[in-house]
Amino acid sequence: MEAPIIIFDLVGEDVTKTITPTKLVQMRGNIDKAVIEDNVLQLIGWAASVNAGPVESLRVSYSGKEFTDFEMAFGIKSPDVKEIFPNLECAQKSRFRIRIPLNQEEQQQIRDSLIVVTPLFKEGEGGSILYLLEPSLPLPSEDDSELMIWIGSNALATFSRTAIEFLGYFLEMAALKPTDSVLDVGCGMGRIAYTLAYYLAPTTRYEGFDIMEPLIQWAQNNIAPRFPNFNFRRVDIYNKLYNHNGTLPATEFVFPYEDESFDFVFLGSVFTHIPACEVRHYLEEIYRVLKPGGRCLCTVFLHNEESAKLIAAGKSSANLVHEIDDYFATSLDMPEMFTGFKEDLLLGWIGSSGFTVKGKYYGLWCGRTEFISYQDILILHKD
Known part of the structure; x- marks a missing residue:
């Protein structure tokens, strides 16, 4: 045998x-x-x-x-x-x-x-x-391919795989429980909600918001009817790349939720498309809506000695070579394409917002041979 x-x-x-x-x-x-x-x-x-x-x-x-x-x-x-x-x-x-x-x-x-x-x-x-x-929730089809380009290359083929991957991170890195209330910032089509719907208890609250109407509409049409505890909403925040007609500056946006109303907040590839001033404001809002003991998992591009060397060697898929004020970008004309931050500077903002960093996991994006996911992952804790 x-x-x-x-x-x-x-x-x-x-x-x-x-x-x-x-x-x-x-x-x-x-x-x-x-x-x-x-x-x-x-x-x-x-x-x-x-x-x-x-x-x-x-x-x-x-x-x-x-x-x-x-x-x-x-x-x-x-x-x-x-x-x-x-x-x-x-x-x-x-x-x-x-x-x-x-x-x-x-x-x-x-x-x-x-x-x-x-x-x-x-x-x-x-x-x-x-x-x-045998999930009964529908997956995006070829008819939705025009929407999928906004959430990453090859996203149609990897939709459920990415959803399962991140649920695993939630369980392992942030100890997410089925009874934890969840806020999904930049929820898109509900890719993360897709597997959370099968994990969270039917009475548990899920809220997601995004700036792109077609993506929110897909989630409202395909996920919310089966799971009434899942709510998706569109917010009209300005972003040069994703919502150039938006009327509300991100630095003035107040999350539409009460103080201390969530156990867990997730931001997937949000801090990788906004400048430093918006990151600092979002950290304050995340801290406000989290309950004491709440956790936040966010993905980022951390600019440090290792990633800088790999970028300079041409190994990185996000060429963060343009320093603009207190962040890095791949494009001067469209900084929102990809943004990254000096690691010690970002960790300082996180600490100033009241969070403790409980976990830091480096990603593949800059050409590392040892990594956890594509982007870097931070686990924040509200004491």
């Missing part, structure tokens, strides 16, 4: 060994296939750690319910994973198979739901590997 098999009994006890996670392990993983056949849910995927050795067990849940009776095999040969991620430990034997018997009620419940697989290592618990099984 090429992989160890562990059978869980009906109370969830591992008959081979008990693993007690002690910390969050840095890892990568994916579910490549999930299918229900002959009353059995089959999951095929892979998981490998950065420096915590091989997977020793797996935990599986959906909609907050954990499975306690299933069969799993792990440590399966995976030369394809090793080729793509040569620096991950045990990448050459990182694949797993899971078989979960389902009764008729479970088969109905698990369809159109979010499946969560959590790898367990000797040193601790890995991040969540997520998979949407």
Whole structure:
């Protein structure tokens, strides 16, 4: 047998060994296939750690319910994973198979739901590997391609993949709970809302706003009718690139929400398209609407010694070479195309706004060989 098999009994006890996670392990993983056949849910995927050795067990849940009776095999040969991620430990034997018997009620419940697989290592618990099984929410189609160009290249093909990727970050980096109220600043078509709809409790509040009417209209038409706790609104903020007819300066915009009304705020690729004065104002507004203990995850371009060297060497996909006042841009004519900030300066603004930086994760954008996502990620905490 090429992989160890562990059978869980009906109370969830591992008959081979008990693993007690002690910390969050840095890892990568994916579910490549999930299918229900002959009353059995089959999951095929892979998981490998950065420096915590091989997977020793797996935990599986959906909609907050954990499975306690299933069969799993792990440590399966995976030369394809090793080729793509040569620096991950045990990448050459990182694949797993899971078989979960389902009764008729479970088969109905698990369809159109979010499946969560959590790898367990000797040193601790890995991040969540997520998979949407037979989602009924519509995805953007070729008919929406003109809208998709506003949220990134190849966005049509990667819409749900990006949504799942960031939900994973929310869970791992910001400890997002299903009962946390969420504000999505620059929500676009609802790409992040797409998976949050399957994770947040039906009574949990989600609010998203954006400056582009067609994007908001898509989310209102395709997500809000199925999930009435999800609300999308358009705001007429001026931005030279995205809303040049906007009537309201961003520095005067007050988020249309009460003080201390959200547990979590997300800004995906917002601070990468606005100047420093608007970033500082948004930080103040985010702090205002967050509850004490609330968190914010934002993506940014951090200009530091490493990224500056990579930009100068021509490695970066965001050529932040023009310094304008207290930020960097790729274009003098259209600074909003891409904006970045000196790391120590931005962290100073964040601190002055009252936040504590709880996490900093560097991205691929400048040509790094080791990264978490495309853009840099910051986790802010309101004490």
